[in-house]
Amino acid sequence: MISENLFNEAKKFLPGGVDSPVRAYKPYPFFAERAEGSKIYDVDGKTYIDYCLAYGPLVLGHANPLIIEEVTKQLKNGTAYGVPTENEIKLAKQVVKRVPCAEMVRFVNSGTEATMSAIRLARAFAAKNKIVKFEGSYHGAHDCVLVKSGSGAVGLPDSPGIPEDTTKNTILVPFNDEKAITELIKKEGKNIAAIIIEPVMGNVGCIPPKEGYLKFLREITAENDIVLIFDEVITGFRIAEGGAQEYFGVTPDLVTFGKILGGGFPIGALAGKKEFMDMIAPSGTVYQAGTFNGNPVSIKAGLTALKQLDSNFYSEMNLKGNKLRAGIQEILDSQNLDFKVAGLSSMFQIYFTDRDVLNYEDAKSAETDIFQIYFNKLLQDGVFIPPSQFECCFLSLMHDDDDIQKTLEVMENAIKTVKNS
Ligand code: PMP
Numbered sequence: 001m002i003s004e005n006l007f008n009e010a011k012k013f014l015p016g017g018v019d020s021p022v023r024a025y026k027p028y029p030f031f032a033e034r035a036e037g038s039k040i041y042d043v044d045g046k047t048y049i050d051y052c053l054a055y056g057p058l059v060l061g062h063a064n065p066l067i068i069e070e071v072t073k074q075l076k077n078g079t080a081y082g083v084p085t086e087n088e089i090k091l092a093k094q095v096v097k098r099v100p101c102a103e104m105v106r107f108v109n110s111g112t113e114a115t116m117s118a119i120r121l122a123r124a125f126a127a128k129n130k131i132v133k134f135e136g137s138y139h140g141a142h143d144c145v146l147v148k149s150g151s152g153a154v155g156l157p158d159s160p161g162i163p164e165d166t167t168k169n170t171i172l173v174p175f176n177d178e179k180a181i182t183e184l185i186k187k188e189g190k191n192i193a194a195i196i197i198e199p200v201m202g203n204v205g206c207i208p209p210k211e212g213y214l215k216f217l218r219e220i221t222a223e224n225d226i227v228l229i230f231d232e233v234i235t236g237f238r239i240a241e242g243g244a245q246e247y248f249g250v251t252p253d254l255v256t257f258g259k260i261l262g263g264g265f266p267i268g269a270l271a272g273k274k275e276f277m278d279m280i281a282p283s284g285t286v287y288q289a290g291t292f293n294g295n296p297v298s299i300k301a302g303l304t305a306l307k308q309l310d311s312n313f314y315s316e317m318n319l320k321g322n323k324l325r326a327g328i329q330e331i332l333d334s335q336n337l338d339f340k341v342a343g344l345s346s347m348f349q350i351y352f353t354d355r356d357v358l359n360y361e362d363a364k365s366a367e368t369d370i371f372q373i374y375f376n377k378l379l380q381d382g383v384f385i386p387p388s389q390f391e392c393c394f395l396s397l398m399h400d401d402d403d404i405q406k407t408l409e410v411m412e413n414a415i416k417t418v419k420n421s
Pocket residue numbers: 055109110111112113115138139140141198202203231232233234258259268
């Protein structure tokens with residue numbers, strides 16, 4: 001069946017025809033048949049260079065041969081045990097070795113579970129209730145963080161079904177704004193348990209922190225007994241071996257991971273200093289549990305992925321990212337367009353706005369109608385990026401010079417189409 005028909009069929013059985021909202025774009029999403037390296041192939045016979053990469057996990061590209069080999073061996077030995085395994089210790093040691101704040105790790109199944117548990121732990125540690133998140137940051141689909149998370153209404157839950165009683169404990173502040181945090185803490189600091197932040201905002205496009213901003217947050221949280229949580233579900237193992245905390249030289253109290261850590265299989269993790277992590281059940285009283293926590297298939301895939309993510313990998317990803325971003329900037333310059341090229345390392349996006357993008361409000365000034373024209377033209381010409389102005393695009397190790405060259409040609413055409421529209 002072709003994608004259009006599959007989507008019509010899917011809508012009868014799956015809400016909106018998909019299992020996660022951003023996947024449903026107009027007029028219908030392509031349905032995947034298979035994927036390998038930098039390419040994804042659809043059921044209609046088309047091939048795309050993939051910069052969505054399953055929204056981030058696939059830094060080694062699709063179907064990494066080593067991961068396939070190791071996971072195949074693991075599958076034959078069982079897919080879930082409900083008892084501990086040595087590999088969980090090995091993966092935890094890898095996380096501890098790489099990530100500055102990590103002394104102990106709890107493996108869960110998704111980024112959502114990781115942030116949910118990290119926030120519970122922070123609240124228990126600080127014995128306070130309120131949390132602070134940044135406008136436009138996304139920390140998963142659970143109640144207390146679904147406030148202004150990418151595209152929601154101001155100060156209210158982004159979804160019906162979330163009691164305002166829950167979100168009244170979630171305070172929103174603009175990203176990259178020292179004054180806003182300073183004033184908030186002066187007023188409310190004694191009630192604030194934690195600040196949770198994506199060190200590089202990756203769910204409103206891609207917004208890096210201003211120079212010194214993360215360090216400022218580290219200092220002001222430490223002075224006010226507020227737990228600092230870095231949500232590194234995107235940046236973790238992506239922008240440096242030790243993630244954003246290594247890249248920016250700032251160590252939070254707790255960190256959350258997902259995506260890359262599972263080598264393409266479902267995973268999440270929270271990690272931090274021993275004094276925090278020891279509070280988690282069964283060594284402590286902060287409840288956290290899961291049938292599939294530490295799943296042997298995901299753990300094996302994660303171990304095999306991390307083995308391939310050494311310092312050479314990060315230098316190469318930086319080069320690829322710089323090359324692509326410089327190429328896009330050249331195209332925009334040659335067309336006299338003042339749109340903004342954003343990103344670092346293997347993360348990138350074009351904002352269709354002439355405003356410098358430092359926070360959510362700036363990002364929202366981007367013209368989504370123009371993005372739609374750009375997205376459709378890329379797709380038509382065989383380049384797949386996430387179907388939203390407010391997602392981030394990713395490169396993998398498998399994107400070679402030919403892919404990047406071809407992508408820049410396709411982008412040039414798309415940008416000319418935008419200009420003439
Ligand atoms: N935090 C961040 C920063 C994310 O980008 C995401 C997912 N895009 C999540 C948390 C939630 O992760 P998951 O989809 O695995 O639940």
